Amino acid sequence: MIIKLAKIISCSSEHPSYPASNLLQRNSKTSWRVAKPGEMLGTVIFELAESCCITGLDIGNYRSCVVIVSASTSSEPDVWTPVANHQFMTNDEAANGKFKDQVEIFTKKELNPDTVKMKFDRVKVTCMQSANLKELFGLTFITFKTEVVVDLGLDVFGRFKLKQPEEDNGRSPATDFKHKYLKMVVEKKTDYRGELISKIKETGMNNFVKRQEENREPAKRPLLEKLEAGKSEEVFGSKNKDDEKVGNERPVKRTPFGDVVPTTSSKENEMDEKDARKNGARNRNPRNGCSSPADNSSSKGNANKRKLDCSRCQDKSEYEVCENCGKLPESKQTKRPGNVVKKNGVRPEKAEKLFSKLFEGVSFSLSGYVHPQRDEIRRKALDMGARYVADPNTSNKKCTHLICAFKNTPKYQQLKGHSKIVTHSFIEDAYREKTRFPWRRYALDGKDKAEPESEEEITGSSSPPRETNVYEQDTDSDSYY
Numbered sequence: 051m052i053i054k055l056a057k058i059i060s061c062s063s064e065h066p067s068y069p070a071s072n073l074l075q076r077n078s079k080t081s082w083r084v085a086k087p088g089e090m091l092g093t094v095i096f097e098l099a100e101s102c103c104i105t106g107l108d109i110g111n112y113r114s115c116v117v118i119v120s121a122s123t124s125s126e127p128d129v130w131t132p133v134a135n136h137q138f139m140t141n142d143e144a145a146n147g148k149f150k151d152q153v154e155i156f157t158k159k160e161l162n163p164d165t166v167k168m169k170f171d172r173v174k175v176t177c178m179q180s181a182n183l184k185e186l187f188g189l190t191f192i193t194f195k196t197e198v199v200v201d202l203g204l205d206v207f208g209r210f211k212l213k214q215p216e217e218d219n220g221r222s223p224a225t226d227f228k229h230k231y232l233k234m235v236v237e238k239k240t241d242y243r244g245e246l247i248s249k250i251k252e253t254g255m256n257n258f259v260k261r262q263e264e265n266r267e268p269a270k271r272p273l274l275e276k277l278e279a280g281k282s283e284e285v286f287g288s289k290n291k292d293d294e295k296v297g298n299e300r301p302v303k304r305t306p307f308g309d310v311v312p313t314t315s316s317k318e319n320e321m322d323e324k325d326a327r328k329n330g331a332r333n334r335n336p337r338n339g340c341s342s343p344a345d346n347s348s349s350k351g352n353a354n355k356r357k358l359d360c361s362r363c364q365d366k367s368e369y370e371v372c373e374n375c376g377k378l379p380e381s382k383q384t385k386r387p388g389n390v391v392k393k394n395g396v397r398p399e400k401a402e403k404l405f406s407k408l409f410e411g412v413s414f415s416l417s418g419y420v421h422p423q424r425d426e427i428r429r430k431a432l433d434m435g436a437r438y439v440a441d442p443n444t445s446n447k448k449c450t451h452l453i454c455a456f457k458n459t460p461k462y463q464q465l466k467g468h469s470k471i472v473t474h475s476f477i478e479d480a481y482r483e484k485t486r487f488p489w490r491r492y493a494l495d496g497k498d499k500a501e502p503e504s505e506e507e508i509t510g511s512s513s514p515p516r517e518t519n520v521y522e523q524d525t526d527s528d529s530y531y
Contacts, residue, residue, distance in 0.1 A: 052076075053194040054099040059172070062093040065186060070094045073192055081112050083188035090180040092188060101171040104133055106195030107156040111138045113149045113187040114177040121170035130174055133165050144181035151190065158197075402509045408486050409436035413448070417462060418455025419474065427453060427474050430481040444468045453477060454494055462494075471495060485509050 061070040068083040073094065084092045101123070109117055116137050120130040134156050139149070158166060173194065179187040276285050403410070414436050416424055428438060431453075442449040442465060452471045454462050462471060476492035486508040493499040 051196055051198045053102055053104070053196050055194075056097045056099045059095040059097050060093075061095075062091070063089055064092075065188075068186075068188065073189060076191065076193065081110075081188055081190040083112065083186040084177075087186060088183045090178060090183070092177045094175050094189075096173045096175070098171045098173065098194070101169045102196045103167060103169055104161070104173075104194055105158045105166055105197045107134055107161065108191075108193040108195070109134075109136070109154050109156075110190030110192065111152050111154070112190045113144070113151070113185055114179050114189070115139050115141060115144055115181065115187075116178045117189070118176040118178075119192075120174050120176075121165065121168075122172045122174070123169075124171050127172065131162075131165050131168070131170075133162055133173075134160070141181035144179060144185075147182065147185075149185070153190075402511055403486075404511055405434065405484055407435040408480065408484070408508060409434040412436040412450050413439050413442075414451040414453055415439045415442045415449045415461060415465075415469075416453050417459045419453070423474075427477050431477045434477075434481060434486075442469075451476070451489065457494060471498070484511075 055074050058070050058074065063085040064070045065083045065085050068081055070082045072080040073082050073096075082094065104121060107119060109119075111117060116135070118132065119134040120132045122128070122130050136154055136156075138152050138154070143149075175189065175192060177188055179185070273285055276282070409431060412431075412435075414431055415438070416428060419427060432438060436451075439447055439449040441447060442452075442461070444465070449465070449469055452461060452465050452469045453474055453476065454471050455474070465471065470489045471494045472489050472492040473494055476487070476489060479492075480486050488503040488505040488507065490499055490501060490503050490505075
């Protein structure tokens with residue numbers, strides 16, 4: 051509801067053509083402006099038709115930078131309480147002449163919350179503009195609003211007629227109805243988890259008590275009862291007398307479960323037999339198969355005869371005494387890789403060359419590789435003494451090795467059957483290990499790799515670096531084929 055303005059109490063400045071009384075007419079198209087340019091402040095004080103709360107405000111600005119609205123009462127006219135404060139434009143905009151006649155609407159939320167519930171009968175409006183002193187400023191209109199609460203005296207709530215409140219009850223009919231309705235509604239139970247946990251505990255305890263009260267019979271163990279009664283034969287079966295005796299017809303002690311209990315006497319006998327064997331082996335010459343000088347000649351002949359006729363010595367190890375003849379078997383010479391002798395009687399030795407001449411006599415070409423890997427493979431091969439052929443053929447520019455990335459390249463089809471076709475690992479492994487390996491290990495074709503190797507490994511010793519810079523040499527024009 052719009053608050054009616056009764057009159058203007060005072061005005062600090064007004065233009066003759068635009069007086070402050072224009073603000074009392076809400077439908078007027080005119081405005082209020084200050085008297086002359088150069089003024090920086092203008093104030094208008096209104097008197098309201100009745101004392102009421104200000105809950106809304108509409109301001110139509112005219113070239114003012116800041117508008118401040120405050121209110122007071124007739125009992126305390128000099129105590130002004132701020133209601134609203136708004137900046138419509140900045141000083142820079144006003145100095146540059148960028149004026150905008152804006153309208154700002156203030157609701158109950160935008161106003162000072164402390165003054166919404168207070169009643170006033172006087173309002174003061176202050177307009178300020180100090181940036182541009184050549185312009186007149188003021189307000190186009192201003193409207194004050196308030197909320198009206200109408201009590202129709204109805205005692206109905208929807209289609210229900212409310213009961214009249216009792217004399218001693220100070221609550222309203224709507225509040226009484228609310229309290230009565232809440233008493234009728236039963237509160238819903240929401241603690242289902244607690245009830246479930248308590249129910250589980252109660253059920254578990256009841257089941258435990260029932261199991262304790264039951265008279266359960268102990269489990270029957272017939273085998274254990276027979277063993278305790280001394281009837282082990284019924285459990286493990288009858289035992290043979292031969293199994294119960296070992297060595298010098300001594301009975302074997304067993305556990306109730308049939309396990310043999312070892313005796314100290316058997317262990318001592320075994321130790322005595324081992325010591326006797328060791329002493330006998332020391333008194334004999336193990337390699338010649340002859341007895342010691344203390345033996346007589348007849349024992350020598352018999353021992354040699356037993357040694358020649360003994361076939362068990364062949365199955366024994368070199369350091370185990372034969373039970374038949376009592377001798378150690380003849381030593382067997384094991385063949386070692388270093389003792390292999392060629393037919394001409396010369397032992398083969400691993401060839402050795404300087405690292406810079408490791409690939410001497412090798413001419414190679416590349417196919418299927420691109421830079422920078424192509425240059426890296428080529429550099430390593432040249433460091434080891436190989437010769438590079440840029441455009442090989444089968445007539446005058448022959449190459450012994452073709453370093454190929456994959457099959458069916460143009461060079462692969464051209465040199466197949468004329469050159470040794472290998473992968474780049476042939477160069478890189480030799481460069482890393484300083485050893486020239488047989489080429490068939492790195493053959494690109496599976497058939498060539500399956501054939502036996504016909505080359506020997508050549509070890510490369512340390513050598514001074516090459517004087518020529520391989521990167522300055524011209525490479526072939528084709529970088530892939």
